[in-house]
Amino acid sequence: MRTVLFVAVGLLLGAIVATFLGLRGGAPWEEAVLLGLPLGFIQAALCLAARFPARAAPLAPGNVMRIAATHLSAAVVSTGGWILAGFALSQLLERFPGNTGAFMRFQQEAPSLAVTGVLIFLLAVTAHYLVIALETAREAEVRVLSARMLAREAELRALRAQVDPHFLFNCLNSIATLTAEDPGGARRMCLQLAGFLRRSLALGQQDHIALGEELALAGEYLAIEAIRFGSRLTFIESVEDGCRDCPVPPLLLQPVVENAVRHGIAQVLEGGTIRIDARRESGGVTVTVDNPRDPERPAGRGTGVGLENVRGRLRALHGERAGVAMTSTQSLVTVRLFIPWAGEAAAVGSGGGGSHGSL
Amino acid sequence: MAPFEPLRVLIVDDEELARRGLRRDLAADPAIEVLAECPDGFEAVRAATELKPDVVLLDIQMPRLDGFEVLELLDPGIAVIFVTAHDDQAVRAFEVNAVDYLLKPVDPERLRHALERARERRRRREPMPVEALSAASRPAGSPLGRILVRDGAQVHVLPVETIDYIEAQDDYIAVHAAGRSHLKQQTIAALEALLDASRFVRIHRSYILNLDRLARIELMAKDTRVVILRDGTRLPLSRSGHARLRAML
Numbered sequence: 293m294r295t296v297l298f299v300a301v302g303l304l305l306g307a308i309v310a311t312f313l314g315l316r317g318g319a320p321w322e323e324a325v326l327l328g329l330p331l332g333f334i335q336a337a338l339c340l341a342a343r344f345p346a347r348a349a350p351l352a353p354g355n356v357m358r359i360a361a362t363h364l365s366a367a368v369v370s371t372g373g374w375i376l377a378g379f380a381l382s383q384l385l386e387r388f389p390g391n392t393g394a395f396m397r398f399q400q401e402a403p404s405l406a407v408t409g410v411l412i413f414l415l416a417v418t419a420h421y422l423v424i425a426l427e428t429a430r431e432a433e434v435r436v437l438s439a440r441m442l443a444r445e446a447e448l449r450a451l452r453a454q455v456d457p458h459f460l461f462n463c464l465n466s467i468a469t470l471t472a473e474d475p476g477g478a479r480r481m482c483l484q485l486a487g488f489l490r491r492s493l494a495l496g497q498q499d500h501i502a503l504g505e506e507l508a509l510a511g512e513y514l515a516i517e518a519i520r521f522g523s524r525l526t527f528i529e530s531v532e533d534g535c536r537d538c539p540v541p542p543l544l545l546q547p548v549v550e551n552a553v554r555h556g557i558a559q560v561l562e563g564g565t566i567r568i569d570a571r572r573e574s575g576g577v578t579v580t581v582d583n584p585r586d587p588e589r590p591a592g593r594g595t596g597v598g599l600e601n602v603r604g605r606l607r608a609l610h611g612e613r614a615g616v617a618m619t620s621t622q623s624l625v626t627v628r629l630f631i632p633w634a635g636e637a638a639a640v641g642s643g644g645g646g647s648h649g650s651l
Numbered sequence: 652m653a654p655f656e657p658l659r660v661l662i663v664d665d666e667e668l669a670r671r672g673l674r675r676d677l678a679a680d681p682a683i684e685v686l687a688e689c690p691d692g693f694e695a696v697r698a699a700t701e702l703k704p705d706v707v708l709l710d711i712q713m714p715r716l717d718g719f720e721v722l723e724l725l726d727p728g729i730a731v732i733f734v735t736a737h738d739d740q741a742v743r744a745f746e747v748n749a750v751d752y753l754l755k756p757v758d759p760e761r762l763r764h765a766l767e768r769a770r771e772r773r774r775r776r777e778p779m780p781v782e783a784l785s786a787a788s789r790p791a792g793s794p795l796g797r798i799l800v801r802d803g804a805q806v807h808v809l810p811v812e813t814i815d816y817i818e819a820q821d822d823y824i825a826v827h828a829a830g831r832s833h834l835k836q837q838t839i840a841a842l843e844a845l846l847d848a849s850r851f852v853r854i855h856r857s858y859i860l861n862l863d864r865l866a867r868i869e870l871m872a873k874d875t876r877v878v879i880l881r882d883g884t885r886l887p888l889s890r891s892g893h894a895r896l897r898a899m900l
Binding site for chain 1: 665671672675737754796810
């Protein structure tokens with residue numbers, strides 16, 4: 293592609309120079325072509341090379357003068373070299389019989405050729421800037437599109453994370469049993485489930501919510517699971533003052549607490565405690581969720597995708613300093629989230645409060 | 652047969668509420684006798700061994716042993732009906748010859764129908780093929796992580812890294828791990844196919860070796876070699892076994 297362009301520009305410039313020499317300078321046709329073509333190709337090479345200074349000095353308000361000076365001097369220097377090459381070529385040509393006077397004729401036209409050369413070079417620089425601008429615009433467009441796609445994907449993943457369908461089926465199974473033996477309990481569980489679903493749908497619509505709302509949602513979820521698991525599930529929450537306003541993506545903790553139930557409590561017959569802690573630290577808030585585990589099974593099995601999702605969403609909102617890590621001991625799995633946050637000053641308005649979030 | 656010989660059922664689920672629901676559904680039918688409820692897989696295997704039920708209603712997601720692992724350890728004559736909230740394991744369930752696969756919440760009508768099929772199977776005395784069981788009792792694609800062995804009513808869980816070697820004995824295999832030997836009804840070829848091929852080598856028609864336990868190979872006579880394990884155990888090494896072993900070292 294670049295070679296084709298080079299040949300085309302070379303031929304075009306060659307024709308221009310040859311015409312110039314032939315018509316204005318009165319050179320014989322053969323001499324004009326023999327001088328014009330090589331000079332045309334040299335100029336073409338110089339014009340293509342003008343790409344490098346154009347790339348090195350991107351257009352920006354404030355340094356226009358400096359850029360103009362750069363390219364003008366580049367134009368003068370390269371055109372000077374180009375004219376010198378013309379002199380050398382015409383002298384070479386004169387050694388062959390039948391070309392007497394070629395050098396003289398070139399010398400005559402050199403000043404006007406030099407001016408033309410500078411103009412062509414500057415034209416090439418302008419063209420390069422145009423191409424660069426077009427490329428930049430297209431790159432920006434691609435970036436915007438892929439960012440939008442990533443956001444859409446995260447949205448879809450978040451929707452899926454909202455409610456684990458097995459959680460629903462297990463709940464319905466519990467309710468089905470309760471309807472026969474404890475209608476009041478069945479009704480309570482229905483109400484709790486409806487409340488949780490409604491709230492998770494409403495919060496899921498927002499870009500970010502306050503950590504306090506997220507913790508309340510996790511609490512509702514665990515209260516429902518506690519009906520299903522009975523005495524096997526205990527839940528302790530401890531939240532330090534000043535953490536609740538920290539902004540987080542909605543349903544950030546949902547996959548973490550779901551894992552704590554599915555891969556923790558559900559795998560340990562005697563059950564145990566899910567503990568959620570949130571505390572202030574320098575530069576942010578740390579949330580830890582820990583749960584018991586079966587020592588005989590490999591830790592963290594099947595939790596990878598969920599945590600990757602949590603990390604991705606946290607970083608999309610808070611940047612690279614946000615982190616998610618999982619550690620485990622013989623009997624305990626701990627997931628630790630670090631959420632960068634400056635403090636009260638940067639707190640989000642919680643969008644009208646969690647329980648009234650609009651759909 | 653029904654009024655005189657009720658169908659004997661074992662309920663296995665780690666959630667008490669779910670067990671109560673099933674028991675309530677079954678209580679209405681005089682042709683069914685619930686023998687026991689078990690909260691986990693170990694209890695299920697023990698109860699099944701002692702009580703010899705006709706049918707086990709088996710949850711899949713359970714602590715310690717999942718439903719498929721339990722099924723592998725049950726006597727082939729026992730009919731299994733899976734009861735689960737997950738709808739993605741049905742194919743695997745029928746591969747291991749489960750009588751039925753019920754989804755939670757359980758439809759009592761479907762449950763009755765499944766039990767009818769189990770009763771039918773009991774009448775025909777149709778056992779389950781053992782080989783199909785162990786092959787399907789692990790998620791496709793991943794090598795076996797542990798071998799389950801039943802010793803009477805007790806279940807031994809042998810993580811594969813604790814295994815020294817496996818020896819074929821007629822229709823059984825003897826799994827040697829941590830200085831003990833465990834018998835299991837399975838062919839050595841079937842087990843070989845399930846094990847991680849980069850860690851376990853078939854060194855002989857009757858032996859599979861855990862590579863980690865290999866100390867050295869000794870030449871006894873021309874073309875006759877033995878493998879010496881780290882603990883000094885000597886195992887025969889066939890010619891093709893030697894070729895396989897050499898390819899891996």
